[in-house]
Amino acid sequence: MADLTRRDTLEAGAATLGYALGAPAVRADAATDVIVIGAGVFGAWTARALQAAGRKVLLLDAWAPAHARASSGGESRMTRGSYGADEVYTRMAWDSLAEWRALSARAELPLFHRSGVLFFFPRREDYAIRAMEAHRRLKLPTELLDRKEMARRFPQIDFTDIEIGLYEPEFGALMARRSVETLVAEFAAAGGRYRRAAIAPPQPGRGPLARIVTTAGESIAAPNFVFACGPWLPKLFPALLGPRIFPTRQEVFFFAPPAGDDRFSVGRLPNWADFNEGDIYYGFPDLEGRGIKIAHDRHGPAIDPDAGDRTASEHALADVRRFLERRFPALRGAPLNEARVCQYENSANGDLLIDFHPDRPNLLLVGAGSGHGFKHGPAVGRYAASLLLDPDFAPEPRFSLASKGLRQQRAVH
Known part of the structure; x- marks a missing residue:
């Protein structure tokens, strides 16, 4: 080659x-x-x-x-190193990142967007502390941020009821x-x-x-x-x-940012995940004009990958819209660009x-x-x-x- x-x-x-x-x-x-x-x-x-x-x-x-x-289809996937005490996955994510970046460098269009990843928590939970310890052992450039610093860097997000965050500047989004x-x-x-x-x-x-x-x-x-x-x-x-x-039905949604507003673009808004006491919501900046992606990381009902219904549900849309408008006040009433149903295939x-x-x-x-x-x-x-x-x-x-x-x-x- x-x-x-x-x-x-x-x-x-x-x-x-x-x-x-x-x-x-x-x-x-x-x-x-x-x-x-x-x-x-x-x-x-x-x-x-x-x-x-x-x-x-x-x-x-x-x-x-x-x-x-x-499960590998669709627009984007997050790459991050925060896994609490599960250092085996932190190592795998970090080791894989170099190969993703090399593949992206060889491609005509970008495959990796270095948007950074912000994982935030309502209090100093064990998951966050153990994740930070693992990152320090592996010498990852992860930062531990308080609410004031997160609000200064990322004013698009409402950090009410949030105490700390882990910011991973080298990670981001993969174009799946x-x-x-x-x-x-x-x-x-x-x-x-x-x-x-x-x-x-x-x-x-x-x-x-x-x-x-x-x-x-x-x-x-x-x-x-x-x-x-x-x-x-x-x-x-x-x-x-x-x-x-256990294949489960998962729904993701893309919302349009305000016209002419670049606060939600790569470089301004990171990939993010709200730990929310284990009931995680996560999202992406507006990648390549597709819209701001958000999903609820809760296992959905069982799905047959061949015959399962791929129509997004109104209740899932209402759920993520409520969360989006709570954390991102400027996106209240944002138009829905796209909805997609995919699946996880979970082990126990x-x-x-x-x-x-x-x-x-x-x-x-x-x-x-x-x-x-x-x-x-x-x-x-x-x-x-x-x-x-x-x-x-x-x-x-x-x-x-x-x-x-x-x-x-x-x-x-």
Whole structure:
């Protein structure tokens, strides 16, 4: 890839993707080392990490990279390092940030906006103190701000009843769909193969999986498989993951700022999250003119990713509008630009799943992003590749299948 310009690289990848979308057949050959099923953020970064390690990879998706119903689809995702005492995720977010920034630098349009992230709290909660301790151990440039300083820097926000905030100046917003599309285009331009194909649930059994079968009846063989299928994992492995991964319906809204008012743009307003005693609301500045994004980080009802209703609800709109007008008085009555329904695919407590199938030693399961996984894509890809390639790699117990419970009780925020 060294002899390709940024535009050449992406155009070559896009051409490969366009050809692949129209391909009538999907076949791996003897040169294929790994088939990755799912071209969302986890699957794409895993395919790229395996490719960087010299493996021949075939990447499959039933629709397209970061398509409209995927958990990796949509306009934007937050990247932040505040995780309370969960330092494993702070490290992953910080380690991933460098790769996101490098990918953005290679792209024609920005994939990362360094808007900063402000996480604020009604009092000096343990979550905030433990997060700050973790950031100091890792030497992150995070600032602990009092209410007066937050009000001085960010007068757009009403900090009534807020005591402290954590400001992370190096983090910000990722352009989600665009990022995954760019990554897959680079993967294809570097010799990776991407194809559009839907996979039938693998047949139960023990021992290495020999092949997968598409819904069109094509059989594809390879030595190793990675299933990174987000909310479709419980459908592909109903007995194993049906009771352990919980897809939930989540709604996000975009509101128009006042005409000519740049107080809500990147550089003036950070990404933000109101901890609100654990009942979190979060939002984004006006990214690229799309509008000010806000969502309630409460798990919604169960959703079928194929057949679930994608119409935004009036009660969710009323909920976020009340909150928006409370914290951002200048946005009272702001017009709604857009509403979108996506989903989380939650593990019982919010930890990621990156582990081998208990009966199939060559089948790696990667998922359970649990609403916070997108930012960790590069680290997840490296971790998954290490599990496949390095017999001495020490896995993180929290990502194991054995640690996944059967009842939702989120602990990771």
